[in-house]
Amino acid sequence: MEAAIRASQAQLFEAQAQLTKSQADWERAQNLMQANSLTQPDFDSAKLALATAQGKVKEAEQQVRVNNGKLTESKANVLAARARVDQSQGQVDASVAQENRSQAGVDSARSRTVGARSNVEQANVALGDIFLKAPMDGVILTRSVEVGAQVGPGTVGFAMADTHHVLVTFGVPDILVRDLKLGQRLDIKCEALPGRTFEGTVRTVAPEADADSRVYKVEVRVDNSKDVLKVGMIASLDLVDKEDSPRSIIAVPLGALMPNKDQEDAYQVYVIKDNKAKLRDVTVGRASGDMMEITSGLEEGEQIVVEGGNRVNDGQTVKVKS
Incomplete structure (x- = not known):
């Protein structure tokens, strides 16, 4: 107590x-x-x-x-x-x-x-019995009970996570996933921690691609004993296709991507047309630094909202800065 x-x-x-x-x-x-x-x-x-x-x-x-x-x-x-x-x-x-x-x-x-x-x-x-004791050192992610609430046996009050090691999840296209192996070491970067690189180890590679995005889910385990990485941070890694040849791609800053509220692991961007911001579904490809490849949904030359998208509403009038 x-x-x-x-x-x-x-x-x-x-x-x-x-x-x-x-x-x-x-x-x-x-x-x-x-x-x-x-x-x-x-x-x-x-x-x-x-x-x-x-x-x-x-x-x-x-x-x-x-x-x-x-x-x-x-x-x-x-x-x-x-x-x-x-x-x-x-x-x-x-x-x-x-x-x-x-x-x-x-x-x-x-x-x-x-x-x-x-x-x-x-x-x-x-x-x-009047106090709860955490079974481990970690971070409280969610609280499901409020002060004074009556709960019954088996009620989940808190969700915790051991953040000494974190799992970073990526969507990897088929032309790159073939080169990934379990236990392979990869360098991870975070948008919120510029200039820093974290070494991770490939833990899982999905056996099949997502039905909608057509990318393979890959989990990388990263040591976080110094508690630098936080749950929910955006991470990226550079993967090079050994057989890839130079080609023209469309890429946007990571900050321009908005999570699709109606579909898990899907993204949208605000496209500016006639000074109005309209949400549009896009398909992402590979990440490079703080940029993300767009494989479909955008045309070359289209203007998008690159930052502050969480403060913009669909159809809102915006002013383009030159």
Whole structure:
């Protein structure tokens, strides 16, 4: 329980730190808004971030209070059970000292002692059941329960991941997958960590291509003992077809690709036509550095949104910067 209290206090400190940052961002946003140097969406985003941080602080404070209350209650139950044990043991001693007391009275007192000790054991079990202990060191990916929620046996409360090693997933076309072997070492790069290269080992190569994208799923295991790589980062690798000849390709920055919300492992880009951004499905090929080959869906010379796509809506009017 003390571990749970420390964890909830740590969450409170983290939430308070985030609130301090959000308050500073909010004050800055107000100043920029007064100076007409900030867009309304960014101003609303700063305001929402402040409200979210305030809510998380309140939630963390409530969790600290709940855990403190549970610890106090559990300790009180243990002390009460132990007091009953002492009382029952005293009755046993008194029964033995009184030679004229019937053996039935002695047996009854001993029975109460056994019952009291059982209560102590149950109270200790209950004390251990009021907090969760992670089975390993790792990172919490999702939380499926809320403070105060009633859950039943078998309910999944948290999803964790051991990030000392990470799996990087790539879609590799058939002309390149034939050269990959299990255990092969590859150099991995991350868009968020420019200039750094991470050595990985091929762990799995799909035996068949995806029915829609026609690429093969390849998993590369990368050492992450220094906790540099984070879950969800975009990674890339350079693969060269030994029999490939020079050819003209269409490639876009990785930041221009938007995950297709309706189809797993599929992507879209915003194509600009008549000053309007329209979502279009594309098929990706090989990655090279921070660029991704587009094998279908785009024509040479078409203009696309290369950054900030997550802030653009389908059909929205945009201004092209030269």
